[in-house]
Amino acid sequence: MELKQAILLKLKESQDYLSGQEICRDLGVSRTAVWKAVKRLKEEGYEIEAVTNKGYRLEGSSLDILNQEELEAAFRTAWAGHPLVWKKETGSTNEDIFRLSDQGAEEGTLAVTACQKAGRGRRGRTWISPPDVNVYMSILLKPAMPAQRAPMVTLVMALAVYEAALELAQEPEGSCRFGIKWPNDIVASRNGGPYKKVCGILTEMRMEETEIRDIVIGTGLNVNQETFPEEIRETASSFMLQTGRKIGRAAFTASIWKHFEGAYAKFLQAGSLAPLREAYEAGLVNKGRQVRVLDPAAPFSGTAKGITDLGDLVVSPEDNGPDRTVYSGEVSVRGVNGYV
Numbered sequence: 018m019e020l021k022q023a024i025l026l027k028l029k030e031s032q033d034y035l036s037g038q039e040i041c042r043d044l045g046v047s048r049t050a051v052w053k054a055v056k057r058l059k060e061e062g063y064e065i066e067a068v069t070n071k072g073y074r075l076e077g078s079s080l081d082i083l084n085q086e087e088l089e090a091a092f093r094t095a096w097a098g099h100p101l102v103w104k105k106e107t108g109s110t111n112e113d114i115f116r117l118s119d120q121g122a123e124e125g126t127l128a129v130t131a132c133q134k135a136g137r138g139r140r141g142r143t144w145i146s147p148p149d150v151n152v153y154m155s156i157l158l159k160p161a162m163p164a165q166r167a168p169m170v171t172l173v174m175a176l177a178v179y180e181a182a183l184e185l186a187q188e189p190e191g192s193c194r195f196g197i198k199w200p201n202d203i204v205a206s207r208n209g210g211p212y213k214k215v216c217g218i219l220t221e222m223r224m225e226e227t228e229i230r231d232i233v234i235g236t237g238l239n240v241n242q243e244t245f246p247e248e249i250r251e252t253a254s255s256f257m258l259q260t261g262r263k264i265g266r267a268a269f270t271a272s273i274w275k276h277f278e279g280a281y282a283k284f285l286q287a288g289s290l291a292p293l294r295e296a297y298e299a300g301l302v303n304k305g306r307q308v309r310v311l312d313p314a315a316p317f318s319g320t321a322k323g324i325t326d327l328g329d330l331v332v333s334p335e336d337n338g339p340d341r342t343v344y345s346g347e348v349s350v351r352g353v354n355g356y357v
Contacts, residue, residue, distance in 0.1 A: 028075040036072035091271035108135040110155035177277035196302035205259035213254035
């Protein structure tokens with residue numbers, strides 16, 4: 018293990034100041050080597066307090082450092098995120114993964130960054146990416162399945178983020194509620210307020226003749242962002258603002274992919290969302306609510322009832338006609354009186 022990482026590990030394990038002499042003794046290095054390693058850690062963003070006759074102490078604000086080492090230390094997955102490609106800043110993690118796929122990257126390759134310069138959302142919208150507070154990531158998948166089933170992986174990803182988010186909401190209990198806005202937006206409500214978007218997911222697929230060449234799932238998480246542009250302030254928020262506390266991005270990222278592995282395995286085995294449908298609908302904030310289906314050909318309103326095993330939204334029209342199925346990716350669904 019690199020000296021810098023060994024010192025960081027000891028600082029994390031220590032509940033108090035750790036003397037330079039103790040570090041030198043345990044690691045068999047000089048005081049100068051320790052000082053240089055600590056200096057490098059500070060340059061990477063770790064807040065380390067140094068006090069004469071006491072030693073070094075890692076400040077609590079360092080719990081949200083996002084880098085290769087922190088991510089790899091947090092991951093407990095079998096294949097998702099292996100290998101993990103970290104960049105402090107990039108254009109688009111989706112584009113990064115497509116390039117890596119062209120170079121022969123294996124399934125599970127994950128690109129993670131703290132800042133995207135050319136991120137995008139659905140229908141070509143720009144995804145606003147302030148630096149050093151959020152997480153933007155994309156994973157490479159190469160499933161052996163019919164192309165028409167590929168859109169369902171977006172809902173699998175949404176379920177994984179939702180389940181990881183539920184763990185964040187446990188403390189303080191009751192102050193924050195997370196949900197899924199069909200098909201793949203993660204939303205949150207604080208103290209009974211309106212639901213706001215905290216995560217967006219963009220899935221892209223490439224074909225090779227009639228077979229899937231690769232699928233990339235891009236996920237943008239508003240984690241510790243404190244302010245938003247006026248034009249989206251009413252509908253967008255962050256995990257920190259909704260839970261009321263700062264979130265450790267590396268640990269949260271690792272939790273998401275742990276949930277994804279389990280859900281994705283069930284999806285592949287069934288060939289549908291059947292084994293995940295109950296869990297997905299438990300978080301579906303549209304269920305039982307009035308929705309407006311923005312179909313360019315024939316928009317209509319009704320009550321969302323849930324999803325099918327293929328991930329399509331079932332809506333009971335307000336004109337009392339038969340239930341209608343809304344296909345993911347073809348139309349947008351909004352609440353009658355707002356975003357949800």
